[in-house]
Amino acid sequence: xxxxxxxxxxxxxxxxxxxxxxxxxxxxxxxxxxxxxxxxxxxxxxxxxxxxxxxxxxxxxxxxxxxxxxxxxxxxxxxxxxxxxxxxxxxxxxxxxxxxxxxxxxxxxxxxxxxxxxxxxxxxxxxxxxxxxxxxxxxxxxxxxxxxxxxxxxxxxxxxxxxxxxxxxxxxxxxxxxxxxxxxxxxxxxxxxxxxxxxxxxxxxxxxxxxxxxxxxxxxxxxxxxxxxxxxxxxxxxxxxxxxxxxxxxxxxxx
Amino acid sequence: xxxxxxxxxxxxxxxxxxxxxxxxxxxxxxxxxxxxxxxxxxxxxxxxxxxxxxxxxxxxxxxxxxxxxxxxxxxxxxxxxxxxxxxxxxxxxxxxxxxxxxxxxxxxxxxxxxxxxxxxxxxxxxxxxxxxxxxxxxxxxxxxxxxxxxxxxxxxxxxxxxxxxxxxxxxxxxxxxxxxxxxxxxxxxxxxxxxxxxxxxxxxxxxxxxxxxxxxxxxxxxxxxxxxxxxxxxxxxxxxxxxxxxxxxxxxxxxxxxxxxxxxxxxxxxxxxxxxxxxxxxxxxxxxxxxxxxxxxxxxxxxxxxxxxxxxxxxxxxxxxxxxxxxxxxxxxxxxxxxxxxxxxxxxxxxxxxxxxxxxxxxxxxxxxxxxxxxxxxxxxxxxxxxxxxxxxxxxxxxxxxxxxxxxxxxxxxxxxxx
Numbered sequence: 028x029x030x031x032x033x034x035x036x037x038x039x040x041x042x043x044x045x046x047x048x049x050x051x052x053x054x055x056x057x058x059x060x061x062x063x064x065x066x067x068x069x070x071x072x073x074x075x076x077x078x079x080x081x082x083x084x085x086x087x088x089x090x091x092x093x094x095x096x097x098x099x100x101x102x103x104x105x106x107x108x109x110x111x112x113x114x115x116x117x118x119x120x121x122x123x124x125x126x127x128x129x130x131x132x133x134x135x136x137x138x139x140x141x142x143x144x145x146x147x148x149x150x151x152x153x154x155x156x157x158x159x160x161x162x163x164x165x166x167x168x169x170x171x172x173x174x175x176x177x178x179x180x181x182x183x184x185x186x187x188x189x190x191x192x193x194x195x196x197x198x199x200x201x202x203x204x205x206x207x208x209x210x211x212x213x214x215x216x217x218x219x220x221x222x223x224x225x226x227x228x229x230x231x232x233x234x235x236x237x238x239x240x241x242x243x244x245x246x247x248x249x250x251x252x253x254x255x256x257x258x259x260x261x262x263x264x265x266x267x268x269x270x271x272x273x274x275x276x277x278x279x280x281x282x
Numbered sequence: 283x284x285x286x287x288x289x290x291x292x293x294x295x296x297x298x299x300x301x302x303x304x305x306x307x308x309x310x311x312x313x314x315x316x317x318x319x320x321x322x323x324x325x326x327x328x329x330x331x332x333x334x335x336x337x338x339x340x341x342x343x344x345x346x347x348x349x350x351x352x353x354x355x356x357x358x359x360x361x362x363x364x365x366x367x368x369x370x371x372x373x374x375x376x377x378x379x380x381x382x383x384x385x386x387x388x389x390x391x392x393x394x395x396x397x398x399x400x401x402x403x404x405x406x407x408x409x410x411x412x413x414x415x416x417x418x419x420x421x422x423x424x425x426x427x428x429x430x431x432x433x434x435x436x437x438x439x440x441x442x443x444x445x446x447x448x449x450x451x452x453x454x455x456x457x458x459x460x461x462x463x464x465x466x467x468x469x470x471x472x473x474x475x476x477x478x479x480x481x482x483x484x485x486x487x488x489x490x491x492x493x494x495x496x497x498x499x500x501x502x503x504x505x506x507x508x509x510x511x512x513x514x515x516x517x518x519x520x521x522x523x524x525x526x527x528x529x530x531x532x533x534x535x536x537x538x539x540x541x542x543x544x545x546x547x548x549x550x551x552x553x554x555x556x557x558x559x560x561x562x563x564x565x566x567x568x569x570x571x572x573x574x575x576x577x578x579x580x581x582x583x584x585x586x587x588x589x590x591x592x593x594x595x596x597x598x599x600x601x602x603x604x605x606x607x608x609x610x611x612x613x614x615x616x617x618x619x620x621x622x623x624x625x626x627x628x629x630x631x632x633x634x635x636x637x638x639x640x641x642x643x644x645x646x647x648x649x650x651x652x653x654x655x656x657x658x659x660x661x662x663x664x665x666x667x668x669x670x671x672x673x674x675x676x677x678x679x680x681x682x683x684x685x686x687x688x689x690x691x692x693x694x695x696x697x698x699x700x701x
Contacts, residue, residue: 079487081483088407100486100488100491101483101486101487102486102487102490102491102646105486105487105488105489106489110487111487112339113484115482117481117483117487118481118484119476119477119480119481119485120480120481121476121480121485122473122476122477122480126473126476126477129473129490130473130474130477130485131427133470133473133488133489134488134490135489138470139470139471140470140474140490140494140495140498141469141471142469142470142471142472142498142502143468144469145465145468145469146468146469146472146473147468147469149470171666175694188488189487189600192488194490233446271407281633
């Protein structure tokens, strides 16, 4: 068996006396799309923050393609090939759409902290950034500051800034949060298209998105992964149904 | 089109630097112009932190000041024959010392850009200033360290004795530093500095360590600040501990803000304003700091983009055809601002006169008007005038603000359409 793209081993996180993540373990196979679901407050976003280095874990290990990344800074984890998006849009608001994407492309193309080259001369960088603007369908808004985009456009750019860095492992935190149904329907194929060939771990509330996108589904309840399998099996799992009992999510699971 | 516009702007800037001393020919004017050039470099270097990087520094005088001291010591070494460097290159010595001290002190404050950064730079600035008082051998104590710039080799007979020669040296530095700082904004690091200002967390998640980005910018800003300090040392031929003071650091912040921190050339205007205020306004009135404070407060509230922001927004309104509807509001402002300013200024001047000079002569002559500060009637009359004038200004301002907001909204809509 090949090394998993991302492996979470017995991860713990406490805020004061409250333990939010209690020994979560999860293994994401290279190239698969794994959806992480769970009731509100289960710790999905916290788990993402632990994996991506936004928060330090109290205990446990995270392996990115076999390499331990616990305790590293976000930028170090990013450079090792893990990119993430945010549930609450997290862009460079005064920079244009194009500049936002370009910032994401620069490091991986080797320009780093360079102050002796002109951006306008970096043809390969600019070409790649423009390709991404096009893929996101934002070419008409290329030079508009990110802060002035509509919400749906910002969500698309959020996705673009995450993926344009070329990282092979991508974490998406509720990519369709706050979107209308029509916008979501347009958005899912876009996610599918631009994460092609990448390993994807996605937190999502919308069950249509989950079942439309994911190869496997993991269920996080009270800081523990209680099930991880193909959607049909997870749906039939009595433990999962129990934890969702009485919620709207539960109803959609039982459909 | 944009490229031609840029060539035009830089050409104009260079031309202005060349012909300015020909337009204003007195030796006082040449001193003032020299100071403006120095202030321009200092303000641009400050804005690399403040406007480009979102770092509110309260200690920028450290680097201009240390640069100045390094240069004056180097100048004296040249005079003593122990340092074979032409005087024209001495500001670079200041720059190197500014760079090294920024490199030494920069890592700690640049960890964050917020309040912590502001507080640490404040502390470091105070530290350096206190140290300057403790080591009179290096910093010259209260008397300062004097120097003589007419020394060393004289290529083409240039001795820098006459102010005009020094002015052109400063002008050359201004052009070079402005160009270099502008080019910096167009490099990968320059862009990432903006990204870190906007959102340091996201910058980390695209692979950049925000602290490293800020630190490099801090060091670069230290270099240019040191150059400005070095030029100041050559200009005044004396450096006193005042150059390291808190007031100096505060002045950079104040005038960069007044000039406009969001636009590249804003600090250039800020530098010009700074010298105008220090040289001209301070000679005009004892209450100049009060006027400056009022202007600053008004600017923060009404035009946070500074002078450059006001210019840029008006240019945009002009090119998008919004001026016809704004012109009456502007006319009203032009008519109501002078009387309101005159009213308020008269009151302030009378108060100052009463406090400071009334024992000698109760009559203040303001704008050729004799005003007897010992008579209640004068106070009533002036107050009444000021209140009416301010009322009219408030009405005109309200009208202008409403139309301005409307024009801004229309422009945003239209730019949305055209895209």
